Amino acid sequence: MKYITINNRKVPFEDEKNLLSVIRKAGIDLPTFCYHSELSTYGACRMCVVEDDRGRVFASCSETPRDGMVIYTNTPKLQHHRKLILELLLASHCRDCTTCRENGVCTLQKLARQLGVDDVRFQNTKEQLPKDTSSNCIVIDPNKCILCGDCVRTCEEIQGVGVLNFAHRGSNMRVTPAFGKPMSETDCVGCGQCRVVCPTGAITIKSNVHAVWDLVYDKTKRVVVQIAPAVRVAIGDKFGIP
Amino acid sequence: MQRIDSREMLNELRHQSKQVVENSRCRILICAGTGCLAGGSGEIYDKMCELIAACPDVEVHFGPEIAHGDGPMEVKKSGCHGFCEMGPLMRIEPMGILYTKVSVDDCEEIFESTIKKGELISRLLYKQNGVEYQKQEEIPFYKKQTRLVLENCGHIDAEHIDDALAHDGYQALAKALHEMTPEEVVEQIYESNLRGRGGGGFQTGYKWKQVARQPEKIRYVVCNGDEGDPGAFMDRSIMEGDPHKMIEGMAIAAYAVGAQEGYIYVRAEYPLAINRLKKAIADAMECGLLGDNIMGTDFSFKLHINRGAGAFVCGEGSALTASIEGNRGMPRVKPPRTVEQGLFDKPTVLNNVETYANVPMIVLKGAEWFKGIGPENSPGTKAFALTGSVKNTGLIEVPMGTTLREVIFDIGGGIKNDGEFKAVQIGGPSGGCLMTPHLDINLDFDSLKKMGAMIGSGGLVVMDTNTCMVEVARFFMNFTQNESCGKCVPCREGTKRMLEILERIVAGKGELADLDLLEELAETITETALCGLGKSAALPVMSTLKLFRDEYIEHVVDKKCKSHTCTAMRNYIINPDLCKGCSKCARNCPVSAITGQIKEPFTIDQAKCIKCGACQGNCAFGAIYVE
Ligand SMILES: Cc1cc2nc3c(=O)[nH]c(=O)nc-3n(C[C@H](O)[C@H](O)[C@H](O)COP(=O)(O)O)c2cc1C
Ligand code: SF4
Ligand code: SF4
Ligand code: FES
Numbered sequence: 070m071k072y073i074t075i076n077n078r079k080v081p082f083e084d085e086k087n088l089l090s091v092i093r094k095a096g097i098d099l100p101t102f103c104y105h106s107e108l109s110t111y112g113a114c115r116m117c118v119v120e121d122d123r124g125r126v127f128a129s130c131s132e133t134p135r136d137g138m139v140i141y142t143n144t145p146k147l148q149h150h151r152k153l154i155l156e157l158l159l160a161s162h163c164r165d166c167t168t169c170r171e172n173g174v175c176t177l178q179k180l181a182r183q184l185g186v187d188d189v190r191f192q193n194t195k196e197q198l199p200k201d202t203s204s205n206c207i208v209i210d211p212n213k214c215i216l217c218g219d220c221v222r223t224c225e226e227i228q229g230v231g232v233l234n235f236a237h238r239g240s241n242m243r244v245t246p247a248f249g250k251p252m253s254e255t256d257c258v259g260c261g262q263c264r265v266v267c268p269t270g271a272i273t274i275k276s277n278v279h280a281v282w283d284l285v286y287d288k289t290k291r292v293v294v295q296i297a298p299a300v301r302v303a304i305g306d307k308f309g310i311p
Numbered sequence: 312m313q314r315i316d317s318r319e320m321l322n323e324l325r326h327q328s329k330q331v332v333e334n335s336r337c338r339i340l341i342c343a344g345t346g347c348l349a350g351g352s353g354e355i356y357d358k359m360c361e362l363i364a365a366c367p368d369v370e371v372h373f374g375p376e377i378a379h380g381d382g383p384m385e386v387k388k389s390g391c392h393g394f395c396e397m398g399p400l401m402r403i404e405p406m407g408i409l410y411t412k413v414s415v416d417d418c419e420e421i422f423e424s425t426i427k428k429g430e431l432i433s434r435l436l437y438k439q440n441g442v443e444y445q446k447q448e449e450i451p452f453y454k455k456q457t458r459l460v461l462e463n464c465g466h467i468d469a470e471h472i473d474d475a476l477a478h479d480g481y482q483a484l485a486k487a488l489h490e491m492t493p494e495e496v497v498e499q500i501y502e503s504n505l506r507g508r509g510g511g512g513f514q515t516g517y518k519w520k521q522v523a524r525q526p527e528k529i530r531y532v533v534c535n536g537d538e539g540d541p542g543a544f545m546d547r548s549i550m551e552g553d554p555h556k557m558i559e560g561m562a563i564a565a566y567a568v569g570a571q572e573g574y575i576y577v578r579a580e581y582p583l584a585i586n587r588l589k590k591a592i593a594d595a596m597e598c599g600l601l602g603d604n605i606m607g608t609d610f611s612f613k614l615h616i617n618r619g620a621g622a623f624v625c626g627e628g629s630a631l632t633a634s635i636e637g638n639r640g641m642p643r644v645k646p647p648r649t650v651e652q653g654l655f656d657k658p659t660v661l662n663n664v665e666t667y668a669n670v671p672m673i674v675l676k677g678a679e680w681f682k683g684i685g686p687e688n689s690p691g692t693k694a695f696a697l698t699g700s701v702k703n704t705g706l707i708e709v710p711m712g713t714t715l716r717e718v719i720f721d722i723g724g725g726i727k728n729d730g731e732f733k734a735v736q737i738g739g740p741s742g743g744c745l746m747t748p749h750l751d752i753n754l755d756f757d758s759l760k761k762m763g764a765m766i767g768s769g770g771l772v773v774m775d776t777n778t779c780m781v782e783v784a785r786f787f788m789n790f791t792q793n794e795s796c797g798k799c800v801p802c803r804e805g806t807k808r809m810l811e812i813l814e815r816i817v818a819g820k821g822e823l824a825d826l827d828l829l830e831e832l833a834e835t836i837t838e839t840a841l842c843g844l845g846k847s848a849a850l851p852v853m854s855t856l857k858l859f860r861d862e863y864i865e866h867v868v869d870k871k872c873k874s875h876t877c878t879a880m881r882n883y884i885i886n887p888d889l890c891k892g893c894s895k896c897a898r899n900c901p902v903s904a905i906t907g908q909i910k911e912p913f914t915i916d917q918a919k920c921i922k923c924g925a926c927q928g929n930c931a932f933g934a935i936y937v938e
Binding site for chain 1: 622624639641643644645646792793794795796797798799800801803804805806807808811828831832835838839840841
């Protein structure tokens with residue numbers, strides 16, 4: 070049997086793809102934004118960092134587990150790194166939480182609270198971009214995107230549609246359909262899987278609730294309801310069903 | 312060109328090409344590197360060709376002690392000589408004269424006096440401290456160097472393969488193919504302890520061994536010619552000046568690791584390098600030194616050029632291979648490593664231009680010879696781009712382990728305008744600074760790493776006491792911030808914040824707490840970033856913060872910049888004793904910040920002043936100074 074010593078505890082492992090899986094198997098809750106076991110490993114959020122017995126810090130999602138490794142997941146150094154990374158994310162993130170559709174279920178919000186980020190020392194100096202509301206179902210708000218790339222990989226690797234990708238670089242990087250086209254002009258099938266993986270409110274499902282109410286009360290209309298896949302996904306999402 | 316289908320034929324061609332060189336009555340090599348071309352060396356070349364075409368049989372007289380052949384005169388375009396400061400350069404063989412700062416108008420005189428009569432033109436010769444140097448080799452800038460990789464740069468015609476062949480081009484490949492097994496070649500490179508010149512200093516032979524060991528049989532060799540460091544041009548000079556040396560190195564690598572195809576990744580901002588490489592590859596293909604069944608053996612190797620759009624991050628291995636594949640140039644997580652799954656997911660040898668250019672020498676002269684140069688752990692030479700406030704700027708090559716003092720004061724000739732040395736920035740945006748106490752440090756991978764600096768790709772920026780170190784840090788942070796790919800949070804967001812803080816400090820709006828915040832950010836970015844760009848992005852800031860903390864404090868507490876570099880903190884003052892009250896400054900001030908009575912001393916309203924300096928430039932009496 071192969072073992073890794075995690076936080077002074079010996080944890081057996083077999084053929085786990087990466088160290089993060091071993092850590093999670095041991096019941097340790099390591100926060101992540103960009104890791105999903107069914108997607109390729111992207112390694113961008115750096116929340117999953119761990120420290121080894123020589124003080125080396127590395128991302129556990131992209132480390133091969135090796136027999137005899139000694140690692141720690143919650144040292145003061147790591148806590149500090151994670152907290153600062155979250156602070157940096159929040160600093161460039163639209164913080165209108167109260168009116169955000171994801172308020173209360175947002176992973177970014179949840180982790181910020183969990184890790185005790187109660188002060189952001191930087192101004193949001195990022196260029197504010199318009200929302201893309203062109204599609205009938207998917208709404209993209211770039212100002213809430215943390216660029217974890219989960220939607221990009223889901224659309225490409227799982228759905229095989231490949232509508233979303235990155236454009237520009239550095240702090241100007243953003244997620245967008247090719248050539249900056251609006252969502253309505255892409256091959257998006259409206260499956261809503263990008264919403265399921267998005268850890269923030271950057272991708273939401275368009276709400277037609279008010280329009281429906283209006284029609285329901287329109288005496289001249291006979292109302293027939295048909296539900297799009299994205300709607301089912303949105304409901305499933307709320308109950309944690311993918 | 313004939314097809315070379317055996318080693319004998321290569322030797323025969325070498326012999327023929329050598330004869331042409333040796334028989335030539337006189338060879339005129341005009342530097343056609345990017346720097347000299349910009350200085351007009353293209354026209355000089357045309358003019359010399361014209362002059363010689365007009366009287367091809369001209370008699371040359373160089374004096375009795377200089378032997379020369381009686382074949383045709385040759386005018387050649389060479390690659391960069393390295394002495395860019397003095398360009399356009401012209402070398403005249405067989406005398407070995409180097410003319411500096413040549414212009415088209417000098418050509419006729421050169422032809423009439425130097426070539427026809429052997430008379431030297433004093434104004435075109437290099438002078439230092441009152442001494443005039445006739446021969447290129449005697450100029451201190453060259454004399455103190457050991458030019459092995461750059462041996463041919465400036466001495467051969469970079470656009471014709473014959474010249475490369477005459478200078479032993481492809482001899483090492485012939486030796487490898489005919490006398491050595493691939494394993495022996497790998498072993499020899501491993502033995503030589505050649506370390507990658509692209510910055511990391513990783514052992515080349517070890518990398519080759521790992522690729523050779525992979526079960527997958529389709530393999531690639533890739534050359535990293537991205538050279539993204541601002542101010543670095545070593546790789547460009549090799550690609551422009553001696554492209555065949557690097558191509559030969561790649562072919563040897565391919566033979567050693569069993570690769571069938573290779574890619575050279577060059578930034579599109581290097582059009583000349585790309586053209587020379589294209590020509591060199593086409594020539595080598597045509598005469599059978601690349602392509603199928605090289606020199607009659609069953610080794611085949613094809614080489615492609617890939618132009619990059621000039622992103623610094625594309626110099627990182629996995630971003631580079633992604634870019635060649637046509638994807639976004641963004642580093643990926645490792646494992647798998649490039650040696651296991653690199654280009655097109657196949658085992659890949661990725662080396663730097665200079666690393667490949669070292670390979671032929673090692674194969675020809677042996678690992679022991681190579682280990683005899685420089686220190687044991689970093690053998691060989693290293694090319695550096697010497698720039699900044701030093702008298703002789705340019706491209707130099709010295710044995711590893713040479714001290715900074717030798718480089719700056721012997722080769723570089725000391726500080727420009729007899730200024731005072733302050734620091735040297737080494738390794739570009741991922742490197743650090745060194746000061747006077749470090750002048751006797753040996754330039755090699757390990758010694759520098761210990762000092763918190765790094766050889767990087769070899770940029771050396773010398774700074775005198777007029778340099779503001781905070782501004783230097785801001786400059787490099789601005790570069791890295793712009794060049795970050797944006798993938799991982801610490802680098803994307805962290806460098807942005809560090810830059811904002813540094814911008815605040817140089818604008819005179821910094822606070823003491825900002826220094827702690829800088830350090831805090833630097834630590835997290837360095838420890839958690841995904842790739843080398845982020846991991847080293849904070850180095851210029853950390854090293855200046857460590858060595859020049861007082862300067863930072865002066866900026867944030869006293870709101871002063873000693874060197875007057877940071878405009879926002881300059882105070883323009885009129886010295887009442889020198890001011891004649893002419894009102895010229897007041898008339899030139901764009902914001903009317905200067906007032907006074909004619910013939911009385913004028914004054915500047917600091918609150919209104921936008922620090923443009925127009926007044927100072929306009930005062931005929933030198934009455935305005937900066938505080
Ligand atoms: C951000 C970044 C930029 C780099 N730029 C270059 C470059 O311009 N040229 C280069 O040869 N290596 C560059 N490297 C190093 C390469 O990743 C790689 O280590 C090198 O090409 C390997 O060749 P070597 O072993 O011969 O040095 C860069 C690395 C990083 C992280
Ligand atoms: S939209 Fe959501 S899932 Fe996509 S990159 Fe942004 S934060 Fe990640
Ligand atoms: S460290 Fe910077 S350049 Fe490297 S992956 Fe992260 S964002 Fe991209
Ligand atoms: S989960 Fe490892 S970097 Fe995001």
